[in-house]
Amino acid sequence: MATILAVTEQRGGALRKVSLEVISAARALADQLGATVDAVVLSNGSVDGAANLGAAGADQVLAAHHETFGLYNPDGYATTIASIGGSYTAIVFAASAMGRDLAPRVAARLGTGCATDVTGLGVEGGKVTATRPVYAGKAIQKITLGGSPAVVSIRPNTFPVTSGAGKAGTAGTVAVPAFTPRVTVKGVKAPEQAALDVTEAPIVVSGGRGLKEPGNFKLLEDLAAAFGSAAVGASRAVVDAGWREHGAQVGQTGKTVAPTLYVAVGISGAIQHLAGMRTSKVIVAINKDKDAPIFKVADYGIVGDLFEVVPRLTDEVKKLRAE
């Protein structure tokens, strides 16, 4: 019987949310192919949330333990997944920092192609198909994956998390083969302020040159805090000016985000910025220039001075959330 492998991610012994998106995407694909889903969890010990993967749609949960698997281990992870990958119909990764590195490694080891950052998956004539934004989101490519396995990575925040059959999912293990750790991850440096990553936050509030000076980003941090789980992003103009860290940049040469709500504040909406956020579910723009291109992609806009509009918005959101 056909089986699909869903490659999950943990950090610090806790399953990352994107793992549930990966399982859900794998489950949906499996249902179309009449296949089952194996989820693999690579770690150095028990992982919080791994027990729920069955409920999320995995028929079997495979644990791959190694003393060095607490952090991402490019060679070790690739060797392990490639050692079992050949027998699967498809392997689904997240197009996360880890998945973007790991999926092509595994595909190359299995001698097949890799479709990265897909936003849609399907089956036609027994083959896996995918849609993926190309040319900075200015076009959508549809592809067929003839390889065995079909290796894909899915764009975070794009595939809905569905709850599966609600079964427990049987537990299994994967023997980690001997590997040469050519690259070692020495550690992970936490950012200065522990903040949600823009690629993963359900709400992103981004600021541009309209903020006038770095200190004014406090307005956006307050708004993000009012929303709850929100991250603060930035246009390239302000990142290049040194106002915000590189990791916050949204756009062509920054992060691609697809949150439920994207609020663009004092951002003109240059094509390279749009490349990084146009697949957001709902876009709100606040800009004093009614002709700013950002309004062409925004679902809702307010024409006005951000220094007046944003504090009011923060207040209203706070009020709403207090209800």
Add this chain to the structure above:
Amino acid sequence: MKIAVCLKRVPDTTAKIVVGGDGKSIDENGVKFVPNPYDEYALEAAIALKEKAGAGETVVVALGTDAAQETIRTALAMGIDRGVLLQSPGSADGFEVAKAIAGELKGQGYDLILFGKMAVDDYNHQVGVMVAELLELPCVSAVSALTVEGGALTAEREIEGGVEQLACQLPAVVTADKGINTPRLPSLKGIMAAKKKPLETKPVSLGAGSITVTSLALPPERQAGKIVGEGPDAVPALVQLLRTEAKVI
């Protein structure tokens, strides 16, 4: 230090995209092509590392049509020593491109092979990593800070909510992300010198690969949204719409 940089010719990021007659690729008419922006970081890293070492060779490798010669010349004008064009129309399947590039680089004694983290046309984000796997070399992808010293490298890459710090021995493959450096612009002298630098052309044929493009389409237009109002007084209406119409808060 012998360093290779793989460089792709891509449409300018501001280019308007029109789907071509085949319904699978873009209409290149009137489109301006440029070196892939991430590859410019790789070029800069190579040139700076050679300058620091005071000796060595830098080579740029591009797979593409003859038009990519112009892109290679830009790299030579920046300061790369010589160029290789692998003549081929390219492929949607990054693995096929990786195989051809790996074939060219194999056994040439490179200490470092640099790529961009991704090409801004296909967004494949894979060729560098695949080449490393094919050549069985250590690889760090999407590097935003790089130090090469004493036959080893240390690098940083951004991950969700943090920065991963990695290390490996040379020879190695690195794919470059923004942040790693600021690419130089070709100088007038560089542009003149580039005309005389060697550029070798080698035809390669790519396999069909496992990934086939069946169509290319423009994304659904986003409904030009509504302007809720002007100034702070429009805020309550906006919040209401976000709650009841869009249901996102």
